[in-house]
Amino acid sequence: MQGMRVVRYRSLTQMMAVGTLVVLGVGVLVFVMTRGLMAGSGWLQLLPIGALIVGLKALDWQWSWVKGWVGERSLLHRLQPLGDGWTAITNFVPSDEKRGDVDLMLVGPPGVIVIEAKTYSGVIVHNRGAWHRVQSNGWRTRIPKGISGQALGNRDAVDRHVRAALGPDCPASLAVIPLLVFIGAESVDPGRARVTALQSGRVLEYLGGLPSVMRAEEVARVAAVFGSKAAAG
Helix, strand or coil: CCEEEEECCHHHHHHHHHHHHHHHHHHHHHHHHHHHHHCCHHHHHHHHHHHHHHHHHHHHHHHHHHHHHHHHHHHHCCHHHHCCCCCEEEEEECCCCCCCCEEEEEEEEEEEEEEEECCCCEEEEEEECHHHHHHHHCCCCCCCHHHHHHHHHHHHHHHHHHHEEEHHHHCCCCEEEEEEECCCCCCEEEECCCCCCEEEEHHHHHHHHHHCCCCCHHHHHHHHHHHHCCCCC
């Protein structure tokens, strides 16, 4: 068995380089504006403090990216047993869509699985329309992003992309399935969430329970939509 094919649209180096340029650009802009507004006043001495704050924010931002990247790669490693009937696509950005990248997609006999991956420790619960993280000491914090809506929006964007790319050649049985995966969580209680949510260690089991809706040639046709603009690895 050859193993699952992986198509990577962005590497960690590319992601960090873009983030660094953005943060540096914002820092320079803040510095110039502050200097222009406060030139000649005693407030000018606060500029180094402002620069330090911007630098710390940049480090925090980059560290969050690194943690997310490592988590997504650990999930990808867990999925290697899927084998050569599957293709994984990382960091894909649907064309003509005003949204960020899709963390991970899997193309296989059950269709296209669109994964929104989140790296959170503790117990993850969904209650009254919101996700929360519960630590071992019982402290509960709300997860700030609308991650269920994000997963569903990515599903819809990928569905539109595949159907537009294949046109009449799109398999009639194509299924595009959203999945929210929590990496590093002790357990996940999705409650009445709008999207299926799992710990990363249960994804293989979940995929094994999905029905096969596409033949091998149809899987290859759909996977080819994502393979033309990136290097496989």
